[in-house]
Amino acid sequence: MFAKINSLGLFGLNAFVVDVETEISRGTPCFDIVGLADVSVKESRDRIKAAFRSFGGQFPVARVVVNLAPADTRKAGSMFDLAILVAVLRAQGLLNADLSETAFIGEVSLNGDIRAVSGVLPMVLCAQKAGITEVFVPADNAYEASVAEGVKVYGAANVKDILDHFNGTRPIAPAPPYVPKAAEYFEHIDYAEVKGQRLAKKALEYAAAGGHNLLMIGTPGSGKSMLAKRLPTILPQMSFRESIETTNVHSVSGLVDKDNPLVVKRPFYSPHHIISGAGLCGGGTTPRPGQISLAHNGVLFLDELPEFARPTLEMLRQPLEDRQVTISRASGSVTYPCSFMLIAAMNPCPCGYMGHPTKKCTCSRQKAKEYINRISGPLLDRFDIHVEVGPVDFKALSSTAKEESSAAIRERVQAAREIQQRRFAGTDITCNARITADLFHEVCPVTKEGTELLEQVFEKMGLSARAYDRIVKVARTIADTENSEMIDKKHIAQAVQFRTLDRKYWND
Numbered sequence: 001m002f003a004k005i006n007s008l009g010l011f012g013l014n015a016f017v018v019d020v021e022t023e024i025s026r027g028t029p030c031f032d033i034v035g036l037a038d039v040s041v042k043e044s045r046d047r048i049k050a051a052f053r054s055f056g057g058q059f060p061v062a063r064v065v066v067n068l069a070p071a072d073t074r075k076a077g078s079m080f081d082l083a084i085l086v087a088v089l090r091a092q093g094l095l096n097a098d099l100s101e102t103a104f105i106g107e108v109s110l111n112g113d114i115r116a117v118s119g120v121l122p123m124v125l126c127a128q129k130a131g132i133t134e135v136f137v138p139a140d141n142a143y144e145a146s147v148a149e150g151v152k153v154y155g156a157a158n159v160k161d162i163l164d165h166f167n168g169t170r171p172i173a174p175a176p177p178y179v180p181k182a183a184e185y186f187e188h189i190d191y192a193e194v195k196g197q198r199l200a201k202k203a204l205e206y207a208a209a210g211g212h213n214l215l216m217i218g219t220p221g222s223g224k225s226m227l228a229k230r231l232p233t234i235l236p237q238m239s240f241r242e243s244i245e246t247t248n249v250h251s252v253s254g255l256v257d258k259d260n261p262l263v264v265k266r267p268f269y270s271p272h273h274i275i276s277g278a279g280l281c282g283g284g285t286t287p288r289p290g291q292i293s294l295a296h297n298g299v300l301f302l303d304e305l306p307e308f309a310r311p312t313l314e315m316l317r318q319p320l321e322d323r324q325v326t327i328s329r330a331s332g333s334v335t336y337p338c339s340f341m342l343i344a345a346m347n348p349c350p351c352g353y354m355g356h357p358t359k360k361c362t363c364s365r366q367k368a369k370e371y372i373n374r375i376s377g378p379l380l381d382r383f384d385i386h387v388e389v390g391p392v393d394f395k396a397l398s399s400t401a402k403e404e405s406s407a408a409i410r411e412r413v414q415a416a417r418e419i420q421q422r423r424f425a426g427t428d429i430t431c432n433a434r435i436t437a438d439l440f441h442e443v444c445p446v447t448k449e450g451t452e453l454l455e456q457v458f459e460k461m462g463l464s465a466r467a468y469d470r471i472v473k474v475a476r477t478i479a480d481t482e483n484s485e486m487i488d489k490k491h492i493a494q495a496v497q498f499r500t501l502d503r504k505y506w507n508d
């Protein structure tokens with residue numbers, strides 16, 4: 001007897017439909033799974049046999065061959081368990097419903113429980129595209145699956161639930177359609193707690209408004225970490241498309257919160273400096289997303305930047321430009337998106353007090369230079385905004401004057417983002433930092449005075465083409481925060497001011 005059941009597989013972020021074909025025939029009893037299935041898939045044989053006992057079923061005493069088609073695509077993971085089990089039942093003649101537009105995803109445990117798997121959202125989105133109208137998923141993944149519109153989702157906790165559903169004794173109610181929740185931006189931290197640091201706060205506001213990378217340099221205790229950690233409180237709202245993209249990455253990493261499956265808050269990742277290159281950019285035998293991909297559409301904060309291993313930092317260069325990272329393995333290559341804002345903080349020298357108004361720096365010139373040079377020129381060039389964070393004086397710290405709240409700053413950020421959304425409607429561009437070369441001149445009109453200033457600084461500062469490009473993009477953002485269509489001299493001047501630290505610290 002033959003049966004065919006739909007399921008889904010996953011490689012990296014790429015989901016694909018899998019036909020689970022089962023044939024039961026006479027002959028020496030065996031249970032084989034073929035179709036480029038790896039060890040993790042073959043292990044499902046033992047789980048399925050045991051699960052049959054859990055509901056009083058009888059695994060066929062016959063030749064059972066399961067083929068996972070297409071046979072030329074590698075299959076890994078335990079998500080096919082449920083579909084294989086259902087296919088065997090069907091081939092036994094025990095399940096006769098029309099399942100041509102139904103797919104099954106889930107791991108089956110020895111006692112018949114259906115366990116959650118990772119990557120459910122990308123798989124169900126793929127099912128939707130393939131014309132599948134209903135999916136059976138582990139109960140714990142049901143809410144996540146319901147994010148895909150137009151697919152009926154049934155969450156099942158045990159194989160018995162599925163049998164009862166189809167024999168009509170206890171039908172499973174479809175999961176309610178996902179209702180997007182407004183992002184909860186309520187945080188326990190706020191920029192109002194940071195005294196002074198006007199310039200740094202402004203720089204962070206521009207970074208948030210235009211999606212720019214930002215580097216803070218300053219003496220210890222000046223509030224760099226404090227400033228960076230509050231960035232999520234002013235970040236603009238995510239679009240639904242951005243939420244889906246980020247959730248897909250979190251889903252394949254098994255990081256989806258089952259009660260709040262859709263990532264609606266921009267991710268903020270702050271890895272410790274001992275992180276490996278693979279941890280940061282992705283890797284492993286089955287290539288998994290790194291922190292840069294988990295931070296997709298959000299922020300990666302690298303505190304104490306020079307403490308990171310230099311090769312690890314250099315690995316960031318390509319993904320920062322390409323906004324995606326490809327990991328190659330013998331089993332194939334996987335591409336993950338990684339469009340993130342890079343925020344970094346560092347001391348100016350090993351002791352931290354170079355340039356401090358009262359404390360004496362104890363570093364030799366040589367040591368200070370070595371320290372600063374751990375950040376290569378090309379990496380430095382990728383920070384659109386550089387800002388010095390000086391020590392706060394006692395007067396500012398003890399002042400009771402109210403500082404501006406994150407909510408007030410966020411309102412301006414949001415307004416600037418809305419201008420950008422209108423500007424880039426119909427393109428893939430999400431913010432000023434991602435303006436492509438073909439659109440550059442069209443969307444960045446500079447006044448005559450602005451152009452003159454640009455020309456002067458370009459020659460005087462010996463800017464690279466990349467630095468020029470970034471100055472104009474930051475000026476674009478500054479102009480947006482003032483609702484100015486044209487980029488004027490003052491916007492250029494401010495953007496240039498945010499590119500002067502490399503000259504101060506990195507030059508002899």
Ligand SMILES: Nc1ncnc2c1ncn2[C@@H]1O[C@H](COP(=O)(O)OP(=O)(O)O)[C@@H](O)[C@H]1O
Pocket residue numbers: 193194195196197218219220221222223224225226227345392397
């Ligand atoms: N501008 C500031 N306003 C209020 N408190 C500050 C400020 N700067 C520093 N602090 C205090 O000093 C602590 C250390 O700041 P931190 O952000 O860790 O400095 P850095 O990262 O520059 O070394 C903070 O937790 C905070 O208590």
Ligand SMILES: [Mg+2]
Pocket residue numbers: 221224225226303345
């Ligand atoms: Mg710090």
